[in-house]
Amino acid sequence: MIDPRTLREDPEAVRASQRARGEDEGVVDKLLSLDTRRRSSIAAADKLRNEQKLLGKQIPKAPPEEKQQLLATAKDLAAQVKAAEAEQNTASEEFDTLFRTVPNLVHPDAPVGGEDDFTVLKHVGEPTKLGFAPKDHLELLEALGGVDMERGAKVSGSRFYFLTGVGAQLQLGLLNMAIAQALENGFTPMITPSLVRPEIMAGTGFLGQHSSEIYHLEDDDLYLVGTSEVPLAGFHADEILDLNDGPNRYAGWSSCYRREAGSYGKDTRGIIRVHQFDKVEMFVYAKPAEAEAEHERLLGWEEQMLAKIEVPYRVIDTATGDLGTSAHRKFDCEAWIPTQETYRELTSTSNCTTFQARRLSVRYRDENGKPQIAATLNGTLATTRWIVAIVENHQQEDGSVRVPEALRPFVGGKEVLTPR
Known part of the structure; x- marks a missing residue:
């Protein structure tokens, strides 16, 4: 597959390659949207996991009257982490599946056209x-x-x-x-x-x-x-x-x-x-x-x-x-x-x-x-x-x-x- 950095940093190069091949250039915008969603879901999951880790350190040290509330918060946070990880996996899988359909970028000197345009x-x-x-x-x-x-x-x-x-x-x-x-x-x-x-x-x-x-x-x-x-x-x-x-x-x-x-x-x-x-x-x-x-x-x-x-x-x-x-x-x-x-x-x-x-x-x-x-x-x-x-x-x-x-x-x- 192509370099993901090329998709993010020079999407027009990917569009131009798709046009030259006679392929759908609309896939570029779909991938950019999925990539934004994927990266956002990764950041959200990382943030929640970090909160979960910090909370896990607080619970053993908490006074008895606060512990039950912290445990309830931890349970809710665990559910949020699970949901965030599921979204991260879904977004990553959708991106990867579509990204793998994109053919290699064509050489700028290759003649443009079909089978008879060599x-x-x-x-x-x-x-x-x-x-x-x-x-x-x-x-x-x-x-x-x-x-x-x-x-x-x-x-x-x-x-x-x-x-x-x-x-x-x-x-x-x-x-x-x-x-x-x-x-x-x-x-x-x-x-x-x-x-x-x-x-x-x-x-x-x-x-x-x-x-x-x-x-x-x-x-x-x-x-x-x-x-x-x-x-x-x-x-x-x-x-x-x-x-x-x-x-x-x-x-x-x-x-x-x-x-x-x-x-x-x-x-x-x-x-x-x-x-x-x-x-x-x-x-x-x-x-x-x-x-x-x-x-x-x-x-x-x-x-x-x-x-x-x-x-x-x-x-x-x-x-x-x-x-x-x-x-x-x-x-x-x-x-x-x-x-x-x-x-x-x-x-x-x-x-x-x-x-x-x-x-x-x-x-x-x-x-x-x-x-x-x-x-x-x-x-x-x-x-x-x-x-x-x-x-x-x-x-x-x-x-x-x-x-x-x-x-x-x-x-x-x-x-x-x-x-x-």
């Missing part, structure tokens, strides 16, 4: 020109013996699949290449849990506007994660970190699960939009003052990986209405997909500032040894969807697929994948 920061490479009618990734993978959609649907339903043979090799190769790069840059590799407690999922901000995307196991009250960002954000919950030697960087390998609610009719063919996929995600804990520079570094590492698979891509600055609850700013890298003649997202990196860490109580000690709220950041390093961009951009007229040079050591040295 700003293109740069293009890398020209859209692939193949010189023949391209096959889409599904046709290519099926000919290569790399995917089985029919049996995926038979076993699990729509938007599920089996990666088989070279398809499985491509995914494992990509993720291992991502882990290798992460290790080179000082990340700690992590295999993360796929299920998390409600407080961890809520702490990351995913139970707000994205809650319909998440699978919930009601009998166990656990959530299937849509990214290892979630368990990695919870990894240091309620801890104080040492960030004096630089950020803590993790690379989480996980299976990811998304309901794809609201996507009926979109990307129904192939493995672009599916319910389960694998991903390596970078996750960073940093000092807030270092977060913007770290965000640029994460984007740089994503671009290093994209260079290794040799596909044209563009970098976009995501618009405020498409940021997600926790993100202060988000950059996406989108690869060119020849059969769709458009760019599709392969990576996303977000600076979440102190939003998640404040919810999860992740802190660090400043130069004076005082605990402060940490910043968190995340970024995709490789995922199943990358296979789509690889096979479509590197396909050859006979249906074979050239393997990018950097990927070859991770797929058994194969240079070309040939149809069965």
